[in-house]
Amino acid sequence: MKTSFKSSENLRFLIFTILFIAALVNLGTDVANAQPKGIKNIVLVHGAFADGSGWKPVYDILVKKGYQVSIVQNPLTSLKADVDATNSVINRQDGKVILVGHSWGGTVITEAGINEKVAALVYVAAFMPDKGETTGKWVAAAPAAPEAGFTAPDQYGFVYFDPAKFRGGFAGDLSQAQSDFMDVSQVPIIGKCFEEPVKQAAWKNKPSYGIIATQDKALNPSTERNMYERAKAKITEIKGSHVIFISQPEAVAEVIIKAATELQ
Known part of the structure; x- marks a missing residue:
């Protein structure tokens, strides 16, 4: 009986050791x-009439895949x-x-993108002006949709x-409740921002990706x-609204x- 007891204990210890090692291997695989x-x-940059919290669904996906994600909160008081x-x-x-x-964040990254740390630019239903151009030029480049409209300053x-x-005009494919909240919490922009010319265009020297929102109003x-x-830019069409x-x-x-993997 004594020998049998020791044998059982040794067997249990062996099984425990095997399971522990397997767990460590799996943990290492998961980390990898x-x-x-x-x-x-x-780095995610929001546009006008919104703030950085709108990026949370994209943030959650990227973080789950191991990316280090940071979100800018724009003052929306000037391009600078x-x-x-x-x-x-x-x-x-x-x-x-x-x-x-x-959106407006596209104008921002066009100029901020000259930062030496920036490897590539991704435009999401965004403005992509050239040096010397204003955002307003592109706002007026096509007739406005009946659903769209801004208040006077x-x-x-x-x-x-x-x-x-x-x-x-802004969030047509979101629920009414979500759209209503975004409306009452919208962040206004100083109107003169749209009149400020871009001083440098980073997309001229760095890889760029552009997402067209096919139902954008x-x-x-x-x-x-x-x-x-x-x-x-490398263009991708996605069915959806401005947001x-x-x-x-x-x-x-x-x-x-x-964009991140192609530039490894």
Whole structure:
């Protein structure tokens, strides 16, 4: 009986050791799988009438895949202020960066993208002006959709997306409740931002990717295409509204990941 007891204890110890080693191997595999290939740092830049929290669905996907994601909160008071805010975040990264901009954020990353840490630019239903051009030029490049509209600048110079048109023009493929909340929490932009010319265009010297939101009512999809094609960006069409990064986060994240992995 004594010998049998020792044999059982030894067997249990052996089994425990095998299971423990297997767990460590699996843990190592999981850690390895969580490390993204290529560039690991992603910086996301929001546009007008929104803030950085809108990027959360894309953020969740990228972080789960092991990327280091940072989100800029633009002041929306001038192009320089937004470029400065973006560069502040870029400079905190520990290596090369994929810089992503939505809408007005595209104008911001066009200038901030000259930062030496930026390896590539991703435009999400975004403006992509050239040196000397204003965002306003491209706002007016095609007739505005009936669903779109901005308020006149208030006494402080701030412009809002017309609340009466917000859902149809800005967030048509989100739920009514989500759209309503985004409307009442929208971040206004100083109207003169759209009149400020871009001083440098990073896309001329760095790889660029452009996402066309095919159901965009705030920025005409044909205008998006014209800017992207001029810049020779790699273009992806995704069915969705202007806030496609919220309604189609998986598809948007896929383009960002493509940019990161192609530049490893």
